[in-house]
Amino acid sequence: MKLNVDLQNHSYPIYIERNTIQKVHEYIPVTRKIAIITDTGVPEKWVNIVKEQCPDSFICTIPQGEPSKCFDQYKNLLEEMISHNMSRKDAIIAVGGGVVGDLAGFVAASYMRGIDFYNIPTTVLSQVDSSVGGKVAIDMGSYKNIVGAFWQPKTVIIDPNVLSTLSLRQQHNGLCEALKMGLILDDHLVSLFEQETIDIDAIITRSIELKRDVVQQDERESNLRKILNFGHTIGHAIESAYGLNTYLHGECVAMGMLFFIEDKTLKQRVLNIYKKLGLPQVPNYDTSTLLEYVTHDKKSSHNTVSTILVEQSGSYIIKELSFKEIQEVLERGPYEE
Structure with missing residues (x-):
């Protein structure tokens, strides 16, 4: 399947099909210098399949994990680009999950004021969410994605076959972002999680269709795209407080969504899906600690946070909550009756 992201200045195709990783050379102009950026968690066979199709390419491998989205790795990658005499006509291909895509995309956005960027996501999380939309960034300290840019990829290639080497926990981790998409935009997508057998190809495709539609309407997150932050206000705070270890x-996003699902019946449906996916429960947290992270979140403005609430599956409300109201939400907890 081919989907198009139609933007005023940065339109691009998304290919979703099994075995597409073997056809990279059909979708990407490979007769130029290409930096393939990946991490130590991506099986070499996927990286090598891409490299074999790019005759003038080199591989840059970063350590696996969120800590690699940092200034040091960003600097190292830029130095690699310079040492290989990369020009404005050359390109970067990301082969990996969200960390690789975010970091590689930010390098592409800033090297020589911007070079072509292609994304081949290899995790469910990046396939259903972060690979599409052009938000690229690095972290600073414990603050996620605080330094970044909007830099749309030229092409996104999604091959569900690469998920065969992904652990079940990582697969379920990524499905949380797809469930988020359904809760705010499409109850049918939510219902796919309630089927006896989860059709991951169908979930990926529908999630990308929904994400594409939102990005087309609001490329730079000035209004509508804020809805994609459902669950992230408190989810990012939990992530920052407890760390990705x-x-x-x-x-964390799944935990964060529970605080803002306002219908008891829907919340129970969601909790049943969480149980099916084997997700962890929200830990016993310190309210003041999480609130401190919320106040530094990018979505914060002065004394309020733009927050997404869900009353019915497939719909949403955008509401500006004061820090006091966020504190009350945290004090109430995610499992209140």
């Missing part, structure tokens, strides 16, 4: 990003 404890919980994965999607797991």
Whole structure:
């Protein structure tokens, strides 16, 4: 399947199909110098399949994990680009999950004021969410994505076959972002999680269609695209407070969504899906600690936070909550009756 992201100045195709990783050379102009950026968690066979199709390419491998989204790795990659005499006509291909895509995209956005960027996401999380939309960034300290840019990829290639080497926990971690998409935009997508057998190809495709539609309407997150932050206000705070050695990003988003699902019946549906996916429960947290992270979140403005609430599956409300109201939400907890 081919989907097009139609933007005023940065339109691009998304290919979603099994075995597409073997056809990279059909979708990407490879007769130029190409830096393939990946991490130590990506099986070499996927990286090598891409490299074999790019005759003048080199591989840059960063350590796996969120800590690699930092200034040091950003600087190292820029130095690699310079040492290989990369020009404005050359390109970067990201082969990996969200960390690789975010970091590689930010390098592409800033090297020589911007070079072509292609994304081949290899995790469920990046396939259903971060690979599409052009938000690229690095972290600073414990603050996620605080330094970044909007830099749209030229092409996104999604091959569900690469998920065969991904752990079940990582697969379920990524599905949390897809469930988020359904809760705010499409109850049918939510219902796909309630089927006896989860059709991951169908979930990926529908999630990308929804994400594409939102990005087309609001490329730079001035209004509508804020809805994609559902679950992230408190989820990012949990992620920052406990670190990704404890919980994965999607797991934290799943926790964060519970605080803002206002219908008891819907919340129970969601909790049943969480149980099916084996997701961890929200830990016993310190309210003041999480509130401190919320106040430094990019979505914060003066004394309020732009927050997404869900009353019915497939719909949303954008509401500006004061820090006092966020504090009350945290004090109430995610499992209140």
